[in-house]
Amino acid sequence: MTGRVLVTGAAGLLGSQILKQAPPTVTIAATSFQRLLPAGFTGETYLLDLSNADSVAQLLSEKRYDVVINCAGASDVDRCETDHEYALQSNVAIVRNFVEGARRNSFRLLSFSSDYVFDGTQGPYAESDRPNPVNYYGRTKLLAEESVAADNLDACIIQLLAEESVAANNLDACIVRVCSLYATSPTAPRNLYRGILESLAGNKVYRAAVDLISNPTEVTDLAQAVWQLVAMPKLPRVLHLASPDCISRYELAVLIAKKLDVDTKLIERVNMTDLSLPAQRPRRAGLKSDLANSLLGRELKSFVGIA
């Protein structure tokens, strides 16, 4: 593919991999906010608070993009629970600003959401399942989805639109729901895998919930899949994109310990309630990626395969 692509949140876990995996034929521009962009990136760069509508409108009117891949957002679920303003600005305002921009400037928009829009009673979930978030992070991700689905439509309309290629309001936008992202590289931003690895390598007990279930998804592989999607002529409005393994945090920690050849006794089996976290989690969450697998012609990498 060719064209001009803006990658936002490009210093983050997913955004930095989207930059690294970009095909050489596209011209990339990137934004960050409080962190530096990955070393070696030589394209156009912007340091912007994307929750500011005027800043986004100005950027999009001065520069023309064919695609915006919005990786900016909040990923700290507990902070969202206690700091609602932060959650709303990072998860909802940014997406709304780009939806507005996409309407005015006619670019394709991909933006990321989460399995945390579901309540975790019967995951893994398909695109047609009804969202019902149990924490503030999930609520803000759902609000952002609604602004992409169409103005003033509620969540159930998203389900109806999930299989549609062209939106009722002519917006070329796709919400990609992902979950439990990790990177094995030591230079990657802090993530699930590194948290477990650092704890075990430091001979510290890692308390892992047996009742927190989702699909750990490797970001390099995910980023490659996202670029495949970007090049497709039509995309569904909502797409689930995750690895095939739906496993508990406890099972994940054991797999990592085995990979590191560390004593699994360092992993303590706990329940979510034992961790006393500020935000409730959807316990049996995770995503079914059948639609994405058929579009891509492959499944994402299995964690079990990597470990």
Ligand SMILES: NC(=O)c1ccc[n+]([C@@H]2O[C@H](COP(=O)([O-])OP(=O)(O)OC[C@H]3O[C@@H](n4cnc5c(N)ncnc54)[C@H](OP(=O)(O)O)[C@@H]3O)[C@@H](O)[C@H]2O)c1
């Ligand atoms: N990580 C996961 O397991 C997970 C799971 C499900 C969904 N998601 C979603 O996937 C997307 C990417 O997540 P991630 O793990 O890559 O998160 P991340 O590492 O925290 O990166 C998010 C990026 O967003 C940028 N950002 C936040 N507020 C901003 C603002 N007001 N203006 C401009 N930039 C802003 C940050 O920029 P600076 O660093 O420069 O400040 C940060 O680099 C997010 O929408 C997240 O909710 C992630």
